[in-house]
Amino acid sequence: MAEKGRTVLTGVHFVNGDVACAEGAMAAGCRFFAGYPITPATEIAERMARRMIEFGGIFVQMEDELASMAAIIGASWAGAKSMTATSGPGFSLMQENIGLAIMTETPCVVVDIMRGGPSTGQPTEGAQQDVMQAKWGSHGDYEIIALAPSSVQEMFDLTIECFNLAETYRAPTFLLADGFTGHLWERVVIPRAEEIKTVERKKPSVAPDKYIPFKPDEDLVPPMACFGEGYHVHVTGLTHDERGYPKTVDPKVQYELVKRLCGKIRRNADKIIRTYEFMLEDAEVVVIAYGIPSRASVGAVKRAREAGIKAGLLRLVTVWPFPEKQVEELSNRVKSMVVPEMNCGQVVKEVERVAKETPVHFLPKIGGEPHSPSEIFEVIRRAAKA
Amino acid sequence: MTNLQEFERHPLANYLRVERFPHIWCEGCGNGIILHCFVKALDELGANMDKLVVVSGIGCMGRVAGYIQCDSFHTTHGRPIALATGIKLANPQLTVAVISGDGDLFAIGGNHFIHAARRNVDMTVICSNNFNYGMTGGQCGPTTPLLSYTTTTPYGNIEHPFNLVHLAAASGAVHVARWTVLHVKRLTESIKKALQKRGFKFIEVVSPCPEIYGRRNKFGKAIDTMKRYREIAEIRHGYAPSKAEITSEKIVVGEFIDIEKPTYGELLQGQFMRFNKG
Amino acid sequence: MPVRIWRTPLNIEKAKLPKAEIHIIKNQCKGCGFCIQFCPKDVLEESEEINERGVHPPKVVDESKCVLCSFCTSICPDFAIFVVEKLCEEEC
Numbered sequence: 234m235a236e237k238g239r240t241v242l243t244g245v246h247f248v249n250g251d252v253a254c255a256e257g258a259m260a261a262g263c264r265f266f267a268g269y270p271i272t273p274a275t276e277i278a279e280r281m282a283r284r285m286i287e288f289g290g291i292f293v294q295m296e297d298e299l300a301s302m303a304a305i306i307g308a309s310w311a312g313a314k315s316m317t318a319t320s321g322p323g324f325s326l327m328q329e330n331i332g333l334a335i336m337t338e339t340p341c342v343v344v345d346i347m348r349g350g351p352s353t354g355q356p357t358e359g360a361q362q363d364v365m366q367a368k369w370g371s372h373g374d375y376e377i378i379a380l381a382p383s384s385v386q387e388m389f390d391l392t393i394e395c396f397n398l399a400e401t402y403r404a405p406t407f408l409l410a411d412g413f414t415g416h417l418w419e420r421v422v423i424p425r426a427e428e429i430k431t432v433e434r435k436k437p438s439v440a441p442d443k444y445i446p447f448k449p450d451e452d453l454v455p456p457m458a459c460f461g462e463g464y465h466v467h468v469t470g471l472t473h474d475e476r477g478y479p480k481t482v483d484p485k486v487q488y489e490l491v492k493r494l495c496g497k498i499r500r501n502a503d504k505i506i507r508t509y510e511f512m513l514e515d516a517e518v519v520v521i522a523y524g525i526p527s528r529a530s531v532g533a534v535k536r537a538r539e540a541g542i543k544a545g546l547l548r549l550v551t552v553w554p555f556p557e558k559q560v561e562e563l564s565n566r567v568k569s570m571v572v573p574e575m576n577c578g579q580v581v582k583e584v585e586r587v588a589k590e591t592p593v594h595f596l597p598k599i600g601g602e603p604h605s606p607s608e609i610f611e612v613i614r615r616a617a618k619a
Numbered sequence: 620m621t622n623l624q625e626f627e628r629h630p631l632a633n634y635l636r637v638e639r640f641p642h643i644w645c646e647g648c649g650n651g652i653i654l655h656c657f658v659k660a661l662d663e664l665g666a667n668m669d670k671l672v673v674v675s676g677i678g679c680m681g682r683v684a685g686y687i688q689c690d691s692f693h694t695t696h697g698r699p700i701a702l703a704t705g706i707k708l709a710n711p712q713l714t715v716a717v718i719s720g721d722g723d724l725f726a727i728g729g730n731h732f733i734h735a736a737r738r739n740v741d742m743t744v745i746c747s748n749n750f751n752y753g754m755t756g757g758q759c760g761p762t763t764p765l766l767s768y769t770t771t772t773p774y775g776n777i778e779h780p781f782n783l784v785h786l787a788a789a790s791g792a793v794h795v796a797r798w799t800v801l802h803v804k805r806l807t808e809s810i811k812k813a814l815q816k817r818g819f820k821f822i823e824v825v826s827p828c829p830e831i832y833g834r835r836n837k838f839g840k841a842i843d844t845m846k847r848y849r850e851i852a853e854i855r856h857g858y859a860p861s862k863a864e865i866t867s868e869k870i871v872v873g874e875f876i877d878i879e880k881p882t883y884g885e886l887l888q889g890q891f892m893r894f895n896k897g
Numbered sequence: 898m899p900v901r902i903w904r905t906p907l908n909i910e911k912a913k914l915p916k917a918e919i920h921i922i923k924n925q926c927k928g929c930g931f932c933i934q935f936c937p938k939d940v941l942e943e944s945e946e947i948n949e950r951g952v953h954p955p956k957v958v959d960e961s962k963c964v965l966c967s968f969c970t971s972i973c974p975d976f977a978i979f980v981v982e983k984l985c986e987e988e989c
Contacts, residue, residue, distance in 0.1 A: 265709045296734040300701035307705025460690040463669040469693035625922045647929035651974025803971035
């Protein structure tokens with residue numbers, strides 16, 4: 234189908250985070266969306282259903298999240314940039330094929346608009362309870378990339394970034410947004426199409442008879458021949474050699490494969506990781522936050538400065554791979570750290586691991602209300618006194 | 620002459636990843652025959668192997684994708700049809716075939732089967748039905764006959780099995796057939812027909828599992844099961860799928876359903892054309 | 898129903914039956930015996946030899962009896978047997 238309609242809605246819009254995410258996907262070149270309705274991510278699917286047909290993209294509502302995840306893997310191998318969007322219960326169902334996407338090095342984007350759990354939990358309330366699940370939810374050893382937006386503009390921008398990272402590293406990439414950011418209405422500025430940087434997957438430069446499908450380049454990422462291009466690729470979720478053929482009982486093959494799948498993310502962590510710094514230069518108490526709590530943290534830091542406390546904020550735009558260097562560097566020069574999270578303690582564990590001796594004050598919040606600036610300010614004040 | 624050199628002279632060698640043979644299947648397993656009939660059908664159709672994608676799931680038949688010289692995907696358990704849906708919709712130029720087993724397609728993957736059939740996604744689904752989970756050592760599955768013995772039904776199976784052709788027809792498949800692996804020529808013809816037709820096509824192939832299911836139920840060697848097929852298989856084209864239960868006394872085979880219905884892809888294309896005119 | 902020919906074809910003298918060349922890839926055979934059992938002309942039988950896989954592959958008893966139906970090729974689960982038409986001179 235020829236592209237006729239506009240994929241990039243250049244201009245200023247007042248929309249919610251889910252819609253901005255969908256628009257970001259289309260601007261990044263997403264041409265296949267498969268999903269299943271779930272609060273608070275449904276608006277992404279609804280937007281896709283309305284918009285994709287305008288330029289010949291495919292929207293398909295699958296029978297469940299297992300199928301949605303499988304379908305976007307298939308679509309990616311058929312050459313399309315693909316995405317699905319869900320929330321906690323659906324994210325749990327997707328874990329099986331997220332593992333398949335990792336093992337088969339399939340570029341695709343999974344959006345998780347986090348709500349309160351366990352199980353059906355609080356469908357309409359935001360949370361940040363799936364951060365560890367995103368990292369460890371599927372079985373086996375692997376590394377993933379996950380970005381955490383904290384505004385509607387970032388729902389747009391970081392969705393594009395997710396596609397670019399997925400295509401660069403041939404890995405499923407996650408947009409981990411809390412339900413509040415998903416349902417938040419804000420101004421979003423969509424630039425002109427030519428101003429949006431998009432990345433396409435690396436293609437083989439050799440003829441089919443010379444092509445070895447899973448032989449990596451220097452960056453540990455193999456060029457990807459898609460279905461229908463004459464390369465006759467065999468793709469399997471089993472442990473496989475560089476030709477893609479199953480080799481399940483050879484320890485060396487498993488070792489080399491898993492080492493590379495983790496290595497291509499770890500070794501490129503510096504290129505992947507993005508953080509945002511606020512008043513960090515002389516900070517003694519640092520708030521480390523991501524997603525919606527980072528917005529309240531800005532207010533809390535300002536109030537702390539007014540109260541004479543040298544506070545600052547490190548906002549994690551990239552949650553996975555965890556920004557170890559940035560946190561470690563801070564831990565060497567600050568007195569203490571404050572981590573507000575909308576869960577009972579997930580990223581804080583990573584901060585504690587990296588910060589070692591530096592005291593870490595944790596501010597959990599569950600129940601469906603985001604942190605208020607004053608709550609965070611109180612913890613900063615206590616941390617400064619200690 | 621080495622095996623490989625000899626094998627390369629096989630008339631169908633061009634359709635196979637010859638370096639991966641011999642395949643993993645047991646002596647007398649019907650999966651190899653289904654693979655043969657499939658590539659034979661491709662050969663007779665002069666299929667463009669660059670535009671064919673074979674998708675399989677987990678289990679003995681799940682390994683089939685890796686033996687065919689084309690783009691192929693060996694997916695997770697039960698998900699080949701869902702993954703194939705993504706492939707076909709994202710690139711309608713591709714011919715997509717799903718070849719897998721009864722447990723993969725109808726137990727863990729049953730939901731995907733009925734919904735792809737309902738949507739009429741353009742793909743050919745071939746099921747090797749050996750009445751049990753062979754790869755994991757012979758457990759009860761969705762097609763295991765009542766009172767049969769498997770490792771998880773040591774006192775006899777008390778679950779009623781699916782009649783797969785009835786399920787496929789009721790779910791909306793446009794082409795439904797059943798053969799046994801003894802019916803090689805007819806099976807090949809059926810696959811050819813299915814590959815040429817648009818929509819969701821389903822072919823069930825009754826296949827012996829001599830080493831696992833057959834042994835536990837005292838069916839003798841594979842050849843005895845094959846002889847039994849010759850005795851009890853009854854060709855009834857156009858027969859009502861609802862009545863085509865498989866019993867120990869009779870296996871009704873033939874082409875049961877052959878209807879026309881717009882596919883998901885066609886309806887989507889139509890919607891796109893209307894949208895961009897208006 | 899099988900087709901029965903009730904009359905002798907007029908050109909039966911001139912007609913030449915195609916000659917078969919049967920290839921057995923012995924080490925690929927797993928010994929199921931389908932080809933032997935289902936050959937309509939009893940061209941094959943189990944051999945004495947034992948292959949790499951520890952089974953007796955089939956052997957050709959009388960190639961001239963083969964009518965090139967290729968049923969053995971199709972029924973072999975292991976791609977271990979195939980039949981091609983012998984290309985030969987006048988008197989073969």
